[in-house]
Structures are given as structure tokens and as C-alpha cells.
Amino acid sequence: MHDDREPQYQFETRAIHAGQEPDPETGAVIVPIYQTSTYRQEAVGVHKGYEYSRTGNPTRAALETALASLEGGAWGLAYASGLAATANVMYLLRPGDHVLLSDDAYGGTYRLVDKVLQPWGLTYTQVDLTDPARVREALKPETKLVWVETPTNPYLKIAPIAELAEVAHGGGARLVVDNTFASPYLQQPLAHGADIVLHSTTKYIGGHSDVVGGALVGNDPAVREILAFHQNAVGAVPGPQDCFLLLRGLKTLAVRMERHSANGRAVAEFLRGQDAVERVYYPGLPDDPGHAVAARQMRDFAGMVSFTARGGLEAAKRVVASTKLFFLAESLGGVESLIEHPGLMTHASLAGSGFEIDPGLIRLSVGIEHVDDLIADLRQALTAGVLEAAAIRD
Numbered sequence: 001m002h003d004d005r006e007p008q009y010q011f012e013t014r015a016i017h018a019g020q021e022p023d024p025e026t027g028a029v030i031v032p033i034y035q036t037s038t039y040r041q042e043a044v045g046v047h048k049g050y051e052y053s054r055t056g057n058p059t060r061a062a063l064e065t066a067l068a069s070l071e072g073g074a075w076g077l078a079y080a081s082g083l084a085a086t087a088n089v090m091y092l093l094r095p096g097d098h099v100l101l102s103d104d105a106y107g108g109t110y111r112l113v114d115k116v117l118q119p120w121g122l123t124y125t126q127v128d129l130t131d132p133a134r135v136r137e138a139l140k141p142e143t144k145l146v147w148v149e150t151p152t153n154p155y156l157k158i159a160p161i162a163e164l165a166e167v168a169h170g171g172g173a174r175l176v177v178d179n180t181f182a183s184p185y186l187q188q189p190l191a192h193g194a195d196i197v198l199h200s201t202t203k204y205i206g207g208h209s210d211v212v213g214g215a216l217v218g219n220d221p222a223v224r225e226i227l228a229f230h231q232n233a234v235g236a237v238p239g240p241q242d243c244f245l246l247l248r249g250l251k252t253l254a255v256r257m258e259r260h261s262a263n264g265r266a267v268a269e270f271l272r273g274q275d276a277v278e279r280v281y282y283p284g285l286p287d288d289p290g291h292a293v294a295a296r297q298m299r300d301f302a303g304m305v306s307f308t309a310r311g312g313l314e315a316a317k318r319v320v321a322s323t324k325l326f327f328l329a330e331s332l333g334g335v336e337s338l339i340e341h342p343g344l345m346t347h348a349s350l351a352g353s354g355f356e357i358d359p360g361l362i363r364l365s366v367g368i369e370h371v372d373d374l375i376a377d378l379r380q381a382l383t384a385g386v387l388e389a390a391a392i393r394d
Contacts, residue, residue, distance in 0.1 A: 011070060011185060012254045019065025020247065031062040033244045055232045059240040063247050064215075067205075070184040070250065071197050073217035075224040077231050078243060082180065082200025083108050084236035085214030089145070089176055089196060091230045092223075095121025098142040102129045102159070103355055104152040106178070107347035114353070126355060130290065132163040139171040148194075149178040151294070154306050154342040154363045156181070156281045158290025161297055165193025180204070180333075185257045186299045190219060203333030204302070207249040207256055213238045256335065259368040260303030266371045267364065267378065268305045276315070276382040278360065281306040303366035304332060306342075309382075313359035316341055320362060322381035325373060332365035337374055339364055 009017070022029050034057055041047040050056050060078050068076035079085040086109055093099070101113060103126045113124050127138045129148050146168040150159040161177060168175040176196045177189035183204040189197050199205055201213035216227060231237060238246070261284070268282035283294035284301030294301060309315040319339075320328050326339035330346050340346060343357035350356050366374065 018069035019062040059243040063243040071217040074219045079214035080236040082214035097144040099124040100146045106153045107349040111349040129159040151181045158294045161192035209334035211245040261300035264303035264366040278308040278310045305364045308360040322384040325377040337367035
């Protein structure tokens with residue numbers, strides 16, 4: 001392969017081959033883990049492209065090439081975590097600049113913007129990004145970024161990327177899309193006009209709950225130059241072992257996402273018919289408010305499902321404590337199924353913000369186990385919650 005983005009190669013092929021040629025010295029078909037901090041130079045400034053592993057590492061370079069290819073971008077940059085990648089985008093801003101943030105943003109993103117960057121001089125407004133008209137109204141002359149999650153975390157709202165790109169660019173702002181919940185296999189925001197795509201590679205890209213990482217992908221070489229400078233200057237880079245694990249995860253991303261999506265749809269349909277469930281949030285359901293837009297810009301709908309337990313906080317706490325296959329844990333996107341309470345766990349930083357999470361909300365990361373077993377586990381957990389509630393009332 002000479003161009004890792006060549007259109008004749010399909011996604012599944014590029015996931016295995018892009019940036020991952022056999023090692024020229026040994027013929028190893030898997031990219032080696034270059035576990036080194038520094039590199040010998042032939043003379044001052046004369047080397048083979050690498051000087052110091054904070055600045056560049058061959059294992060990381062392979063990962064960055066592969067990520068760029070899968071997102072349809074010209075470049076990719078890897079980071080130590082999704083929030084490290086988020087912070088590196090925010091370094092494009094200056095005090096006095098303004099950001100439009102989703103009214104349903106990941107708690108870590110909100111915490112960074114509100115608690116770290118706002119005291120530094122950044123301003124922000126949270127707005128319903130599913131409605132381009134509201135976004136247009138919220139734009140200010142000093143707005144420099146429109147920060148989009150789609151699907152959002154945790155309500156799985158769907159934002160129309162192409163329309164928001166038009167609005168953002170019309171106001172002189174960049175559009176950044178956090179594509180973590182969809183993965184590059186299911187959605188490619190650059191093709192819809194986004195300027196930068198962000199991932200917590202910890203999630204679906206890694207896929208096995210054994211690595212923490214982040215990534216940025218884009219097309220503008222000038223933006224890449226600035227972000228690469230930030231990457232090196234700030235130093236929040238992944239180690240070669242992390243990059244190796246992420247490359248391994250990429251190889252099976254397509255097949256895993258197909259199973260995640262099939263299981264997610266089946267679980268959402270099951271939950272919708274349960275008396276103990278008040279509402280289900282899943283863009284793959286035909287009557288979901290975001291379904292039409294999601295169907296237009298996504299290949300499928302992934303494995304994230306949220307629902308509100310009838311009975312509020314106490315009911316939700318009973319349910320999340322009663323599952324056996326769904327582990328009560330933060331994070332998402334691994335092969336194993338997880339369950340969590342966003343209001344008390346991943347989104348606790350929203351307390352007191354005016355955008356608190358419904359106390360009855362439960363978020364599922366539906367894994368790739370057999371779906372019948374997953375549904376049976378949820379059924380018994382919902383039943384256990386109802387029975388315990390009845391015993392408490394009695």
C-alpha cells in the first residue's frame with residue numbers, strides 16, 4: 001500500500017494494513033513495540049526520523065497512520081487519554097474565546113471546560129446541538145469551537161454533523177466532533193464537514209478494557225502542525241505498549257461494532273417493553289428523536305443504550321447493583337457489558353450545573369456476549385429491583 005487512504009481498500013482491510021507493513025528488518029507481520037525512549041543519531045540532527053519518544057515513536061506512528069486512514073483524514077495524532085486529546089484541541093484557543101458545548105456533554109469534557117479552562121479565561125455556552133437553529137443563535141463573534149458529541153453521552157442524542165459544520169463555518173468557528181460512541185467504522189465526521197475528529201481510544205477502538213488513550217484526526221496541515229507541536233510540548237502521549245494494544249483493537253473493530261450494534265438494538269427493544277423501565281434512549285429505535293439523522297450519517301447504531309428506571313434514583317441503584325453479566329463499572333466500548341449510573345459516576349461533575357443527569361438514568365455499554373444471556377441478566381435485575389422496592393414499601 002502506498003496511500004493508506006486509497007479508496008479501493010475497504011475499511012476492514014485498512015484496519016489491518018494501513019500503516020502496518022511487515023517489519024523491514026525481520027518480516028514480522030505485527031508492528032513491533034518500540035520500547036525505547038531515545039534513538040541513536042549518526043551525527044547531530046542526522047537520524048532515521050526519530051529522536052526522542054515523546055516527540056515520535058514508530059509504534060505510535062503506525063497507530064496514527066491507521067487512525068487517519070479509518071477516519072478518512074490526512075493525519076492522525078495519538079494521546080495518553082481522550083481528555084489529553086481534548087485538552088490539546090482546547091490549546092488552539094486563547095483567553096476570551098468562546099466554545100459552544102452540548103447540553104448533554106461527557107462529564108469529563110464539561111469538567112475540563114468549566115473547572116480548568118473557564119478560570120483561565122475561556123467562556124462557553126451549553127446548547128442543544130441537535131437543533132442547528134439554536135446553535136446559530138448561540139454563536140458569538142468570539143466563538144471559535146463548536147464541540148459536538150454524536151451520539152451524546154449519556155442521552156444518546158444525535159447531532160446533524162453536516163448542518164452544524166455549515167453553521168460553525170459560517171460563524172468563523174471550527175467544528176470538533178467527539179466520535180467515541182460511534183467509532184470510525186460507524187461514522188466518519190470529516191466526510192460530513194467536521195474539522196477535527198476526537199476519540200477516546202480507550203473505548204471501542206481499544207475494545208478490550210485494557211488500555212487508556214485518545215486521538216485526533218483531521219485534514220488541515222496547518223492545524224496538524226499546531227496540534228503536533230502541542231502534543232510534543234505538553235507531552236501527554238501514549239507509550240508504545242498502549243499503541244500496540246490499540247493497533248490490535250483496530251484490527252477487529254469492524255466485526256466487533258457489528259455485534260455491538262446488533263446486541264444494542266436487541267437490548268433496547270427488550271427494555272422498551274418492560275414495566276420497570278420508563279424510557280429508553282437508543283438512536284437505532286425507529287421512534288427515537290434522532291433516528292432519521294443517525295440513519296443518514298451512521299452505518300449502524302452501536303452498543304450504547306440508556307434508560308430511566310421507573311422509581312427514580314433508588315430504583316436505578318437497585319438495578320445497577322443486581323446485574324451479573326453487566327459489570328457495574330465506568331467506561332464503555334469493551335467486549336464485556338457494563339452498567340453504570342451516570343449521575344453518580346461518569347457525570348457527577350455536572351452536579352449543580354443546571355444540566356444534572358436524571359437520577360433514574362442508567363447507561364449500558366452492551367458487549368458482544370450472546371444477546372440472550374444479556375437480556376436474561378437485565379430481566380432478572382429489573383425484577384429484583386421491583387421485588388426489593390415492593391419489600392421496602394411493605
